[in-house]
Amino acid sequence: xxxxxxxxxxxxxxxxxxxxxxxxxxxxxxxxxxxxxxxxxxxxxxxxxxxxxxxxxxxxxxxxxxxxxxxxxxxxxxxxxxxxxxxxxxxxxxxxxxxxxxxxxxxxxxxxxxxxxxxxxxxxxxxxxxxxxxxxxxxxxxxxxxxxxxxxxxxxxxxxxxxxxxxxxxxxxxxxxxxxxxxxxx
Numbered sequence: 001x002x003x004x005x006x007x008x009x010x011x012x013x014x015x016x017x018x019x020x021x022x023x024x025x026x027x028x029x030x031x032x033x034x035x036x037x038x039x040x041x042x043x044x045x046x047x048x049x050x051x052x053x054x055x056x057x058x059x060x061x062x063x064x065x066x067x068x069x070x071x072x073x074x075x076x077x078x079x080x081x082x083x084x085x086x087x088x089x090x091x092x093x094x095x096x097x098x099x100x101x102x103x104x105x106x107x108x109x110x111x112x113x114x115x116x117x118x119x120x121x122x123x124x125x126x127x128x129x130x131x132x133x134x135x136x137x138x139x140x141x142x143x144x145x146x147x148x149x150x151x152x153x154x155x156x157x158x159x160x161x162x163x164x165x166x167x168x169x170x171x172x173x174x175x176x177x178x179x180x181x182x183x184x185x186x
Contacts, residue, residue, distance in 0.1 A: 056082070059159055067156050068148045077142055079166050084135045087128045094121050134167040141169075150174050 059075045098118055105111045141147035148157050150171035157171050170178060 056163075058163055061159060068145075072159065073142055073147070076147065076162060076166060077139065079163070080135050080139050080142070083166065084132055084139075087132050087135075090128060091125055094125055097121070131167070138167050138169075 056075075056079050059072060061072075098121070101114070102118075103114075105114065138147060148162060149155065150157055151169045152174040153171060155171045155173075157168055161168055161172060168175075
């Protein structure tokens with residue numbers, strides 16, 4: 001056996017025998033989730049990766065509270081405005097990225113890679129442009145008092161559903177029927 005192979009085995013054995021630090025009795029191991037903040041090597045925290053509007057505290061309704069009262073309207077307005085702001089920041093970032101990184105590479109493969117990257121980014125921004133339009137429509141519905149009610153049957157959409165999808169315009173039953181009809185016509 002060579003010295004190199006012996007060193008690899010010794011290193012593997014050391015890793016295998018290393019024990020996790022002991023925790024006090026009754027304490028749980030800290031859970032980590034996708035997008036959770038973890039300290040970096042320098043001790044600073046990295047920003048959490050969010051799905052756009054997911055950095056808010058869920059609304060806790062009180063017993064007997066009226067649906068879409070001013071507090072709930074303010075809660076959803078803040079969610080929608082924050083989401084729109086984040087999307088607009090992404091648009092600005094894309095514009096600066098495309099202006100700063102646009103260069104004429106002599107290699108056709110490099111040019112093609114850059115063009116494909118830009119095309120993908122533009123498609124993403126186009127989808128986000130449509131989402132911004134829906135957010136603006138939801139904000140207008142908040143102003144008129146129509147936000148939170150199904151466009152088809154007029155039933156309350158529900159706080160949990162609106163927090164999951166703030167631009168929802170259909171209750172869960174109408175949306176399910178709509179999806180069934182869509183599948184049948186395809």
